[in-house]
Amino acid sequence: MIKISEDFCNTSTQVIIGQNAISHLSEIGENKKVAVFHPKKISIDEVKKYLKNYYDFPIDDGEEAKDISYSLKLIKDLFEKGFDRGDYVVAIGGGTVTDVVGFIASIYMRGLNLVNVPTTILGMVDAAIGGKTGVNFENVKNVLGTFYQPSVIIADLNFVKTLPVEEIKKGIAEVIKYGLVLDKELYDFLALHKEDIYNKDLSVLETVVYKSALNKLMVVKEDERETKGIRIVLNFGHTIGHAVEAGSGFKIPHGYAISVGMVCEAKIAEEMGYAEEGVVEDTTWILSHYELPISVDSLSEKIDVEKAIGAITKDKKVRGGKLLMPFPTRIGDWKRVDVPLETLKGFAEQCLR
Ligand SMILES: NC(=O)c1ccc[n+]([C@@H]2O[C@H](COP(=O)([O-])OP(=O)(O)OC[C@H]3O[C@@H](n4cnc5c(N)ncnc54)[C@H](O)[C@@H]3O)[C@@H](O)[C@H]2O)c1
Ligand SMILES: O=C(O)C(=O)C[C@@H](O)[C@H](O)[C@H](O)COP(=O)(O)O
Ligand SMILES: [Zn+2]
Numbered sequence: 001m002i003k004i005s006e007d008f009c010n011t012s013t014q015v016i017i018g019q020n021a022i023s024h025l026s027e028i029g030e031n032k033k034v035a036v037f038h039p040k041k042i043s044i045d046e047v048k049k050y051l052k053n054y055y056d057f058p059i060d061d062g063e064e065a066k067d068i069s070y071s072l073k074l075i076k077d078l079f080e081k082g083f084d085r086g087d088y089v090v091a092i093g094g095g096t097v098t099d100v101v102g103f104i105a106s107i108y109m110r111g112l113n114l115v116n117v118p119t120t121i122l123g124m125v126d127a128a129i130g131g132k133t134g135v136n137f138e139n140v141k142n143v144l145g146t147f148y149q150p151s152v153i154i155a156d157l158n159f160v161k162t163l164p165v166e167e168i169k170k171g172i173a174e175v176i177k178y179g180l181v182l183d184k185e186l187y188d189f190l191a192l193h194k195e196d197i198y199n200k201d202l203s204v205l206e207t208v209v210y211k212s213a214l215n216k217l218m219v220v221k222e223d224e225r226e227t228k229g230i231r232i233v234l235n236f237g238h239t240i241g242h243a244v245e246a247g248s249g250f251k252i253p254h255g256y257a258i259s260v261g262m263v264c265e266a267k268i269a270e271e272m273g274y275a276e277e278g279v280v281e282d283t284t285w286i287l288s289h290y291e292l293p294i295s296v297d298s299l300s301e302k303i304d305v306e307k308a309i310g311a312i313t314k315d316k317k318v319r320g321g322k323l324l325m326p327f328p329t330r331i332g333d334w335k336r337v338d339v340p341l342e343t344l345k346g347f348a349e350q351c352l353r
Helices: 021-027 068-080 095-110 121-127 157-162 165-181 184-192 194-198 202-222 231-235 238-247 254-271 279-289 305-313 341-352
Strands: 002-007 012-018 034-039 054-059 088-093 113-118 132-137 140-147 152-156 322-330 333-340
Touching: 002 202, 012 021, 012 202, 021 113, 021 152, 034 068, 034 095, 054 068, 054 095, 068 095, 068 132, 088 095, 095 113, 095 121, 095 132, 095 140, 113 121, 121 165, 121 202, 140 238, 152 157, 152 202, 157 202, 165 184, 165 194, 165 202, 165 254, 165 279, 165 322, 184 194, 184 202, 184 279, 194 202, 202 231, 231 322, 238 254, 238 305, 238 341, 254 279, 254 322, 254 341, 279 322, 305 341, 322 341, 333 341
Parallel strands: 012 152, 034 054, 034 088, 088 113, 113 152
Antiparallel strands: 002 012, 132 140, 322 333
16 A cells, blocks of 8 residues: 655645555544545445445536536535535545536535545546546536645555556546656656556556656645646646547547647647657657547547637636646656747647648
8 A cells, every 4th residue: 555645735635545545434533424426337335334424425427527517416415414514525436526526525615524536547647636626617628616635535446447448548648648748757667568557457557646646746736726837737738638628529538638639739849849859759659559549530529620729718727818838848848838829729720620
């Protein structure tokens, strides 16, 4: 079992990684009420063993569940059961569940105790960590949300056993992101371990989750609320990625969309003279090696370019007509470049058509 602790401005977080990590749920006080939100398809029989005073809330997941109306429905559940600020919310599921449940936990009575239990690789390496919560609105990703740290993140690798390989692929896209802009060693590790990862070697996956969590926490500690131009690095591939999601009516999953987004943004970085020679090739190579899409042509849905470009205008990194772009400079390194919105839209059109 691996444990990482990190202090943020007003809170601290612990990440627990390993098989059977779920047993740590027993550390929640017996006198506290615990709301367990989980997708209907994920059984919580194992989880129940460690909780005394729990309320079982089976919910919808997937991008459709990230609609504000659904959050209000879940809040009503907490309200009707009389949850107070001393009580706990446990979010079990993929990134869509931790985004939505984290959001309601943060706004109900201005915040209940939150424990995230990611059950997808994407959740374990990224979504459950760092405190961003969010729901979609008017065809724009995560445009309503909060920064709210879970006190504990429990990444129990046993959940991977039931996870389809397609879901591992989507999560690996975010891990490749860390490799490309923050961690060359991780890039090299990924280059060597595709078979182990796709064959669900749990000890290799534990290393992947651990290295990813360290990268993410390091960045979030420096710039928890994305006000210092540092946390934007975690958004590499996401300006175009979120546009791809919006342009597909949210039918293209996040992991695939940011995969295409990373290639496109690496190309823009190169064309604007910020990325060293070879960055685009290395980006394309690692994503193709993991059988991830590298252009819109390999996606299963057609992209509505107008809608996609519309979403870019509403990106949360826009400041005064410029987009704060995290550009890769060489593998494992990056630079912030403030790109005029019109320039970026021009490049985006080239990638999306
Ligand atoms: N808050 C953040 O920092 C952050 C970071 C990255 C991504 N995200 C968000 O995360 C979302 C994507 O998350 P995701 O890829 O986990 O998608 P998801 O939550 O839709 O889960 C993917 C699929 O896997 C299924 N599933 C989950 N756990 C399973 C298990 N153990 N066994 C079998 N099936 C299982 C789900 O039911 C779903 O069908 C996007 O909305 C994205 O914007 C947020
Ligand atoms: O934690 C972050 O910061 C990230 O940007 C991580 C991303 O992988 C994630 O998809 C996040 O939800 C995107 O945030 P947004 O601010 O662009 O909505
Ligand atoms: Zn992401």
